[in-house]
Amino acid sequence: MLRKEHNELLTQTGPGTPGGRLFRSYWIPALLAEELPENECPPVRVKLLSERLLAFRDTGGRYGLIDEFCAHRGVSLWFGRNEENGLRCPYHGWKYDYTGQCIEVPSEPVESGFCSKIKLRGYPLVERGSVLWTYMGPSAKQPPLPEWEFALVPHESSFISKRLQECNWLQAMEGGIDSSHVSFLHRGELTFDPLFKGAKGNQYNLQDARPVFEVVESPGGLYVGARRNAENGQYYWRITQWVMPSFTMIPPRGDHPVHGHFWIPIDDENCWTWSFDYHPTRPLTQDEVQAMRDGKGIHTKYVNGTFRPRANKDNDYLIDRAAQKAGRTFSGVAGIAMQDASLQESMGPIVDRAKENLVSTDNGIIMARHRLLRAIRNLTEMDVLPPGVDIAHQRVRSASLVLPPDQPFKDAGKDALLVRAGVAHSSV
Numbered sequence: 001m002l003r004k005e006h007n008e009l010l011t012q013t014g015p016g017t018p019g020g021r022l023f024r025s026y027w028i029p030a031l032l033a034e035e036l037p038e039n040e041c042p043p044v045r046v047k048l049l050s051e052r053l054l055a056f057r058d059t060g061g062r063y064g065l066i067d068e069f070c071a072h073r074g075v076s077l078w079f080g081r082n083e084e085n086g087l088r089c090p091y092h093g094w095k096y097d098y099t100g101q102c103i104e105v106p107s108e109p110v111e112s113g114f115c116s117k118i119k120l121r122g123y124p125l126v127e128r129g130s131v132l133w134t135y136m137g138p139s140a141k142q143p144p145l146p147e148w149e150f151a152l153v154p155h156e157s158s159f160i161s162k163r164l165q166e167c168n169w170l171q172a173m174e175g176g177i178d179s180s181h182v183s184f185l186h187r188g189e190l191t192f193d194p195l196f197k198g199a200k201g202n203q204y205n206l207q208d209a210r211p212v213f214e215v216v217e218s219p220g221g222l223y224v225g226a227r228r229n230a231e232n233g234q235y236y237w238r239i240t241q242w243v244m245p246s247f248t249m250i251p252p253r254g255d256h257p258v259h260g261h262f263w264i265p266i267d268d269e270n271c272w273t274w275s276f277d278y279h280p281t282r283p284l285t286q287d288e289v290q291a292m293r294d295g296k297g298i299h300t301k302y303v304n305g306t307f308r309p310r311a312n313k314d315n316d317y318l319i320d321r322a323a324q325k326a327g328r329t330f331s332g333v334a335g336i337a338m339q340d341a342s343l344q345e346s347m348g349p350i351v352d353r354a355k356e357n358l359v360s361t362d363n364g365i366i367m368a369r370h371r372l373l374r375a376i377r378n379l380t381e382m383d384v385l386p387p388g389v390d391i392a393h394q395r396v397r398s399a400s401l402v403l404p405p406d407q408p409f410k411d412a413g414k415d416a417l418l419v420r421a422g423v424a425h426s427s428v
Ligand code: FES
Pocket: 070, 071, 072, 073, 074, 075, 089, 090, 091, 092, 093, 094
């Protein structure tokens, strides 16, 4: 359980909050690059960390992420005209460049220099690996661009999607480090999902529903090790990476692409679940890409023209009680993504953690909360750079391994837990 004030510290990320300051220390994913497909295309509304912003791509191909509202009288610039290296408010014609600087106020004499005094909030927006990343903290502290492996592999080796999740970021993220639910909630997918099935490790998962968790601090966050019995007294280890504040990487299965998530607050009651899939040493196959587009694995299908999942809380996630009863799915909801999201959203927009009863398999979650609280305290009281900002903390991989019983996973898996150029991920 978590005291109310700690729950608030961890779940509130708006401007001026300690948790918001933590998130504003990092480059975070803001949009898919395909949302701004060409120069002078329509701008896109983006709400992040409770700030209403607007993303656009100007005549010269520069990306901007600026305050959504015109500095004159507050019109939404989403209605703006994207023309000649700037976005023009359609009400009285004030024009802004990609940094948010006002560059024209047609009603005022140019000599007055009035427009040079007007600037909207603006954040950098940079493409890396089909994602547009932003940094919303003080410019003096802007860190180097992110170096997550999924964003650096060739385009044909990765697939990235995002979906709206209608709950606070933390309860969504906690699902990403809670390896014990896989043996229950997702057991059908281990057998049937084209992006999971066929791996030897699945058998260990299904045969041993009482994993022993060992959670160890890593430079950027945690290694969450889940140990299950394998044959001949050996152990099957699944090691999840959690890197602050909200990156998780699920342990791989066989030669399937490896995948994971970023959970980014939209506001305190909604978040973006970013889902990446990549293979470190080969392009994804056509079948894999098709399966991901079809909502298999950790991806999902959308309500047309949106990033809201087709199965959502308004239609009870299309629950199929017959499939639940027959065991084709454990919860009756289809697909890993919506199995997770349905249960996480069912807790309410911000779960009351004072009412929980945690058990030993929740150790990863407990330690992640402590680490986040410690980082928030160190940042706000002593201005200490939080873990995960350093790009060395980002060059990590998850792994699945079979090890003799006397070998600690952290030592035996040392190399497997780091990015190794040209070497595939360690996977069973
Ligand atoms: S409100 Fe935008 S120019 Fe007047």
